[in-house]
Amino acid sequence: xxxxxKCLWKNCGxxxxxxxxxxxxxxxxxxxxxxxxxxxxxxEDFYYTEIKLNTDAVADGLGSLAPASPxxxxxxxxxFPIPDSSRTExxxxxxxxxxxxxxxxxxxxxxYLVHTDHAYQATPPVTxxxxxxxxxxxxxxxxxxxxxxxxxxxxPVSPTHHHHGGAGEQRQHGHVVLSSPPRGTVGLRKPRxxxxxxxxxYGMENxxxxxxxxxxxxxxxxxxx
DNA sequence: ACTGCCGGGCA
DNA sequence: TGCCCGGCAGT
Numbered sequence: 001x002x003x004x005x006k007c008l009w010k011n012c013g014x015x016x017x018x019x020x021x022x023x024x025x026x027x028x029x030x031x032x033x034x035x036x037x038x039x040x041x042x043x044e045d046f047y048y049t050e051i052k053l054n055t056d057a058v059a060d061g062l063g064s065l066a067p068a069s070p071x072x073x074x075x076x077x078x079x080f081p082i083p084d085s086s087r088t089e090x091x092x093x094x095x096x097x098x099x100x101x102x103x104x105x106x107x108x109x110x111x112y113l114v115h116t117d118h119a120y121q122a123t124p125p126v127t128x129x130x131x132x133x134x135x136x137x138x139x140x141x142x143x144x145x146x147x148x149x150x151x152x153x154x155x156p157v158s159p160t161h162h163h164h165g166g167a168g169e170q171r172q173h174g175h176v177v178l179s180s181p182p183r184g185t186v187g188l189r190k191p192r193x194x195x196x197x198x199x200x201x202y203g204m205e206n207x208x209x210x211x212x213x214x215x216x217x218x219x220x221x222x223x224x225x
Numbered sequence: 226a227c228t229g230c231c232g233g234g235c236a
Numbered sequence: 237t238g239c240c241c242g243g244c245a246g247t
Binding site: 197 | 229231
Binding site for chain 1: 240
C-alpha cells in the first residue's frame with residue numbers, strides 16, 4: 001500500500017508522494033511562499049489530504065470538489081471533506097491520517113468552522129450546518145439542502161401547542177399524508193444573490209435604469225457578485 | 226415590511 | 237419571444 005498526498009486546492013488536485021513535497025507545492029504555488037521553505041506554520045497541511053492507494057480511494061472525489069448536483073439533495077445532504085482542525089502546531093509532526101469518510105455526516109447542528117489565523121482569502125471557510133459555503137479564492141459556490149426527512153409517526157398535531165397565543169395555526173386536517181413537503185411549486189431556491197441589485201441601487205423610481213432581468217423580476221444579471 | 230425572483234400569464 | 241406580475245421565500 002502506498003501513501004500519497006493530494007492537493008485539495010480548488011481544482012489543483014496535484015498528487016505527490018511525500019508530505020514535504022505537497023507542503024512545498026502548496027506553499028509555493030498556492031500560498032505564495034516559495035522563497036522561505038522553513039517558514040511553515042502548518043497552515044498548508046490543511047490543503048492536502050492523504051490518500052492511500054490500493055485501499056478504498058476515499059479521497060478520489062475530493063480533488064474535483066465540483067458541486068456534484070445540488071438538486072439531488074432530498075434525502076442525503078452533500079458531503080464535504082472535513083479536515084482535521086485539531087492538528088498540532090508543530091510543522092513536522094504529522095500525527096493522524098486525515099481520513100474522512102465520504103458519507104460521514106457530522107451532526108447537523110454542529111457548525112464546523114475552519115480555524116485559521118489568516119482568514120482573508122486563502123482559506124476555504126467550510127461550514128456544515130444546513131448550507132455550506134465554500135470559498136477557496138474568489139470564485140465561490142454554495143449549496144444547500146433541506147432539513148432531514150421527518151418521518152412522522154404518532155398523533156398528528158396535538159392541541160398541546162405550548163406557545164403563547166393558543167389558536168392552532170397549523171392544521172393538517174384529516175389524517176397525515178405527509179410524505180414529503182409539497183415542493184414542486186418553488187423547489188430548491190437559489191441561495192439568494194448577495195450584494196446590491198438594480199432595484200436597491202436605482203430605486204423604484206428609476207426603474208428604466210434596471211437591467212432587464214430586474215425589470216422582469218428575474219434574477220439580476222448586472223450585479224452577479 | 227421589504228426585497229429577490231420563480232412560475233406563469235399575456236401580447 | 238418579450239414583457240409583466242402574483243406570490244413565495246429570505247432578510
